[in-house]
Amino acid sequence: MSQINLNTHAKNTWCIGCGNFAILNAIRLVITELINEGTPAENFVLVSGIGCHAKIVDYININSFYSLHGRVVPVATAIKIANPSLKVIGFSGDGDSYGEGLEHLLFAAKRNIDITMIIHNNRVYGLTTGQFTPTSPTGFKGRSTPYGNVEKPFNPIELMLASNASFVARGFSHGIDLLKKIFKQAILHKGFSIVAVLQVCVTFYNMYKYYDERVYVMENHNENDFEQAMKKAREWDYNSDTKIPLGIFYRKAQTESTFDEIVNQAKVVDYVDRKKKIDELLKEITI
Numbered sequence: 146m147s148q149i150n151l152n153t154h155a156k157n158t159w160c161i162g163c164g165n166f167a168i169l170n171a172i173r174l175v176i177t178e179l180i181n182e183g184t185p186a187e188n189f190v191l192v193s194g195i196g197c198h199a200k201i202v203d204y205i206n207i208n209s210f211y212s213l214h215g216r217v218v219p220v221a222t223a224i225k226i227a228n229p230s231l232k233v234i235g236f237s238g239d240g241d242s243y244g245e246g247l248e249h250l251l252f253a254a255k256r257n258i259d260i261t262m263i264i265h266n267n268r269v270y271g272l273t274t275g276q277f278t279p280t281s282p283t284g285f286k287g288r289s290t291p292y293g294n295v296e297k298p299f300n301p302i303e304l305m306l307a308s309n310a311s312f313v314a315r316g317f318s319h320g321i322d323l324l325k326k327i328f329k330q331a332i333l334h335k336g337f338s339i340v341a342v343l344q345v346c347v348t349f350y351n352m353y354k355y356y357d358e359r360v361y362v363m364e365n366h367n368e369n370d371f372e373q374a375m376k377k378a379r380e381w382d383y384n385s386d387t388k389i390p391l392g393i394f395y396r397k398a399q400t401e402s403t404f405d406e407i408v409n410q411a412k413v414v415d416y417v418d419r420k421k422k423i424d425e426l427l428k429e430i431t432i
């Protein structure tokens with residue numbers, strides 16, 4: 146249908162069977178669809194952190210910003226505030242946004258900044274070869290926990306709901322149909338949206354069989370009901386062997402202004418003639 150080709154020439158270095166491929170294929174199709182429906186390609190900006198997940202921006206022919214570990218959200222926030230007409234999509238890992246960058250994620254949800262965060266949650270540090278993360282289960286044996294992780298994981302879905310995120314969903318990296326549906330809804334949502342993807346790391350934590358036996362897509366679930374969303378979120382605590390619900394947990398009807406709108410309306414960000422400012426500063430420097 147589409148003549149748009151979002152592939153790049155970058156060599157893909159993910160392991161064969163990595164769940165990142167499903168996220169890549171799904172998001173490429175969704176962006177292509179949105180371009181075909183009228184959003185100009187240059188209106189998308191992708192931001193990534195550091196980790197295996199982050200390489201995704203190398204594989205999509207769309208403007209992107211490869212940021213620092215844990216700093217996807219502040220970069221995405223700045224881009225959105227500077228140009229509110231952009232659709233800003235952040236790609237982050239569980240180490241990246243549930244560990245080092247967690248405070249940024251919480252504040253993005255609290256502020257309701259109109260960006261989309263896609264979390265590649267393989268429940269391990271993939272790039273640095275297998276350390277535990279905030280969502281690794283108790284007993285997880287990895288490079289930094291050879292005798293088993295003694296901590297309990299936290300539940301990022303519950304955490305995001307409690308932090309005022311206005312769109313919260315969970316996907317799984319086996320198959321792309323559900324991911325496509327959720328990604329599109331998340332990007333079209335006005336306000337902060339997060340899609341927490343159970344992305345399998347075949348090399349350091351292969352959970353395909355485990356998830357395949359437990360995941361199910363929520364039906365007859367009222368996405369606009371916060372209490373119901375919280376109840377569904379608590380069905381699985383990322384530690385016990387229960388069933389795992391997938392789909393959109395919560396979607397708040399958008400009647401409130403988003404952070405980027407408020408900041409721009411309040412003219413908190415004054416226009417600065419940067420070139421003039423730099424020239425003035427340079428004049429002051431005496432060598």
Ligand SMILES: Cc1ncc(C[n+]2csc(CCOP(=O)(O)OP(=O)(O)O)c2C)c(N)n1
Nearest residue numbers: 195196197198214238239240241270271272
């Ligand atoms: C400020 C900083 N701290 C730590 C690192 C080292 N580091 C690079 S990737 C990574 C973990 C990545 O894990 P995750 O975010 O889960 O991504 P994955 O590789 O699993 O996709 C760490 C700790 C770094 N590059 N920069």
Ligand code: SF4
Nearest residue numbers: 160163197271346347
């Ligand atoms: S180490 Fe894991 S997350 Fe990284 S590319 Fe390989 S399978 Fe994927």
Ligand SMILES: [Mg+2]
Nearest residue numbers: 238239269271
């Ligand atoms: Mg990870």
